Amino acid sequence: MASVLITERQRVPRPWSLKKMVSKNLGLLFVAPALVLFFIFVLYPIFYVFRASLLDWNGVSQGIYIGLKNYITLFTEDRAFKLSLRNSLYWIFLTIFPQMFLGFILAYILNSRIIGRNILRAIFYMPAIISPVVIGIVWQRIFNPFGGLISDIGRTTGMNFLIQPYLADPKLSIFSCISVNVWRWTGFSMLMYLAGLQGLQKEVMDAAAVDGVNLWQRIRYIIWPMLRNAHLTLILLGVIGTLKEFALVFMLTRGGPNHASEMLPTYIFLKAFPLQSMGYASAISVVLLLLALGLTLFLVVVLSARFLFYE
Amino acid sequence: MVYASKQRQVFGKLLVCLFLIIMVLIWLTPVIMMLVVSLMPPDQRAPGLGGLLINKVSLFNYRMVFNDAPVIRYFRNSLIITVPSVFLVVAFASLAAFAFSRLNFFAKEFWYYLLMLTLMLPLPTLIIPIFQINKSLHIYNHYLGLILPYTALGIPFAIVILRSFFSQFPKDIEDAARLDGCSPVGILWRIILPVSWPPLSVVIIWQFMISWNEFFLAMVTIESNDIKPLTLVPLIYSGQFMARPGAMFAILTLITVPIVVVYLFMQRYFVSTATGGALKG
Numbered sequence: 311m312a313s314v315l316i317t318e319r320q321r322v323p324r325p326w327s328l329k330k331m332v333s334k335n336l337g338l339l340f341v342a343p344a345l346v347l348f349f350i351f352v353l354y355p356i357f358y359v360f361r362a363s364l365l366d367w368n369g370v371s372q373g374i375y376i377g378l379k380n381y382i383t384l385f386t387e388d389r390a391f392k393l394s395l396r397n398s399l400y401w402i403f404l405t406i407f408p409q410m411f412l413g414f415i416l417a418y419i420l421n422s423r424i425i426g427r428n429i430l431r432a433i434f435y436m437p438a439i440i441s442p443v444v445i446g447i448v449w450q451r452i453f454n455p456f457g458g459l460i461s462d463i464g465r466t467t468g469m470n471f472l473i474q475p476y477l478a479d480p481k482l483s484i485f486s487c488i489s490v491n492v493w494r495w496t497g498f499s500m501l502m503y504l505a506g507l508q509g510l511q512k513e514v515m516d517a518a519a520v521d522g523v524n525l526w527q528r529i530r531y532i533i534w535p536m537l538r539n540a541h542l543t544l545i546l547l548g549v550i551g552t553l554k555e556f557a558l559v560f561m562l563t564r565g566g567p568n569h570a571s572e573m574l575p576t577y578i579f580l581k582a583f584p585l586q587s588m589g590y591a592s593a594i595s596v597v598l599l600l601l602a603l604g605l606t607l608f609l610v611v612v613l614s615a616r617f618l619f620y621e
Numbered sequence: 622m623v624y625a626s627k628q629r630q631v632f633g634k635l636l637v638c639l640f641l642i643i644m645v646l647i648w649l650t651p652v653i654m655m656l657v658v659s660l661m662p663p664d665q666r667a668p669g670l671g672g673l674l675i676n677k678v679s680l681f682n683y684r685m686v687f688n689d690a691p692v693i694r695y696f697r698n699s700l701i702i703t704v705p706s707v708f709l710v711v712a713f714a715s716l717a718a719f720a721f722s723r724l725n726f727f728a729k730e731f732w733y734y735l736l737m738l739t740l741m742l743p744l745p746t747l748i749i750p751i752f753q754i755n756k757s758l759h760i761y762n763h764y765l766g767l768i769l770p771y772t773a774l775g776i777p778f779a780i781v782i783l784r785s786f787f788s789q790f791p792k793d794i795e796d797a798a799r800l801d802g803c804s805p806v807g808i809l810w811r812i813i814l815p816v817s818w819p820p821l822s823v824v825i826i827w828q829f830m831i832s833w834n835e836f837f838l839a840m841v842t843i844e845s846n847d848i849k850p851l852t853l854v855p856l857i858y859s860g861q862f863m864a865r866p867g868a869m870f871a872i873l874t875l876i877t878v879p880i881v882v883v884y885l886f887m888q889r890y891f892v893s894t895a896t897g898g899a900l901k902g
Binding site: 334335336337338340341343344345347348350351352353354355356358359362369412415416419430432433434436437439440441442443444445447448449451452457458459460461462463466493496497525550553554556557560561574575578579582583588591592595596598599602603606607610617618 | 720721742752769785834
C-alpha cells in the first residue's frame with residue numbers, strides 16, 4: 311500500500327518541466343520558419359505602412375509627422391484617388407460576374423464527353439498562367455487603332471465602329487483593361503466549376519434527369535445553387551485579385567490617359583516611386599489594406615466563403 | 622413529337638459547337654498572334670491583319686534577341702529567384718501544415734489564422750514597407766530580396782492546400798509508425814510526404830507561376846540589369862525594340878514557354894487534385 315502511494319506520488323507531474331514544455335509545443339518549432347518570414351515580410355510591414363502613412367516623407371530622408379493630413383488630402387482633393395476607387399468597383403463587378411458566367415458554361419460543356427475536351431480545357435486555362443506583362447503587351451497591340459487586330463478586322467469587314475482608340479480613349483480604357491482581365495481569368499473559373507460539378511452527387515443529377523426537369527430548370531434550380539461554395543470562392547478570389555491587380559493595367563495603360571484607368575496599386579506606384587511621396591502612397595496603401603481586409607472578412611465571416619471551396 | 626425533340630437536340634448541339642468555336646477563337650488568337658509576330662521575317666515592316674499574316678516564317682527575331690539581349694542570363698536569374706522560393710515554400714509549408722493538422726501546441730488556432738491574414742492582403746499594400754525593409758536588411762537589389770518575400774507570401778496558401786490533404790491521412794498509420802519509434806519529422810518525411818504528390822504539385826505549379834510572373838516587387842527592388850528576372854525584360858528593351866515588334870514578341874514568347882512547359886508537365890496532377898478534392902464533398 312505504502313509503495314503504491316510512493317509510486318503514485320512520483321508520477322504526479324511537476325508543475326513546470328522544460329522537457330514537457332518542449333515536447334508539448336514541438337509543433338511551434340515546425341511552424342517557426344513560416345512564422346518568422348510572416349513576421350518580417352507581412353506583419354511588420356502592416357505596422358510600418360500605418361506609421362508611414364502619417365508622415366510627409368520622400369522615402370529617403372527623415373519623415374515629418376503630419377497626423378492625418380495625407381488622408382484628408384486623399385479624400386477631399388484627390389481626383390485620381392476617386393477615379394481609382396471607381397475603377398476598382400467597375401473591375402470587381404465587370405470581371406467577376408462575366409468570368410463566372412462564361413466559366414460556368416464552359417465547365418458545363420467540358421464536363422460532358424466531348425471530343426478534345428482536355429485540349430479545350432488547356433486552351434481556356436492558358437491565359438491564367440501567362441505573365442500579365444506578356445498579356446499586357448500582346449493586348450496593347452490588339453487594341454491599337456493603327457494596325458491592331460480589332461481595328462484591322464473592322465477595316466477589312468467594313469465594320470468601321472470597331473476602329474477605336476481602345477486604350478487611349480478615357481471613356482473606354484478601363485473597360486478595355488477589364489475585358490482583357492476577363493479573358494485572363496475565365497479559364498480559372500472554368501477549372502473551379504469543373505471541380506465543383508464533379509463533386510456533385512451523381513444521384514441528385516440522375517434524379518433530376520428522371521423527374522422530367524428540362525435542362526434550363528436543372529441548371530437554374532439544382533446545379534447552380536449546389537455550386538454555392540464554388541461561387542463564393544470565385545467571388546473571394548476575384549475581389550482580392552482585383553485589389554492587387556498591377557502588372558496588367560501598368561503594361562496596358564500605366565493607369566492613363568489622365569488617370570482614367572488608374573487602379574489603387576498603380577496609383578501607389580506612381581506616388582511612391584516616380585513622384586517620391588512615400589508617405590502619401592502609404593496612406594493609399596492603408597486604404598487599400600482596409601478595403602481588402604473589410605471585403606474579404608465580410609465574405610469569409612458573413613457569407614462563409616473559403617479559399618479552397620472543396621475543403 | 623419525338624422528331625421535334627430530336628430536331629431540338631441537334632439544334633442545341635450546333636449552338637454549343639458555335640459557342641465553343643467562337644470562344645476558342647477569342648482565347649487562342651492572342652497567343653497565335655504572339656507566335657506569328659515573333660516569326661516575322663526581317664524584310665517585312667509590319668505584319669498583315671493585325672499581326673496574323675506574315676510573308677514567310679523566319680527565326681531572325683530569335684537570333685537577334687539572343688545576340689542583342691543576354692536572354693540566357695535573364696532566364697538564369699528567373700530560375701535563381703523562382704526555384705529557391707518554390708523549394709522553401711514546399712519545405713516550410715509542409716512542416717507548418719503537418720503541425721497544424723497532426724500536432725497540438727500552444728495557441729495553434731491563433732497562429733493559423735494569423736498566417737491566413739496574408740491571403741487577404743494585396744501585395745501592393747506591402748510594396749513600400751518591403752522596399753524599405755529590403756534596404757535595411759541589405760537585400761535590396763539582391764536575389765534574396767525577392768526570394769524571401771515571395772516565399773513569405775506563398776507559404777499560407779500552400780499551408781491551406783497541404784493541411785486539408787494531411788488531415789485526411791489515417792491516424793492509425795501514424796500511430797503505428799509512432800509506436801515503432803518514428804519521430805514526427807520521420808512521419809512527415811517517410812510516411813505522409815511520399816503520398817502527397819497531388820497537393821504538392823498544386824503548390825509547386827502555383828508558387829512557380831507566382832514567382833516566375835511577379836512583376837511589381839521585382840520592378841521596384843531590382844536595379845541592376847545583371848540580376849533582373851525575365852519579366853522585366855520587356856520593360857528594359859521597350860525602347861530599343863520599339864520599331865521591331867518581332868523582336869519584342871520573340872522575347873514575350875521566350876518568357877511564356879517555360880511556364881507553359883511546367884504547367885503541361887504537372888497538369889495531370891493539377892486537375893486531378895482539384896477534382897479529387899471535390900469528390901470528397
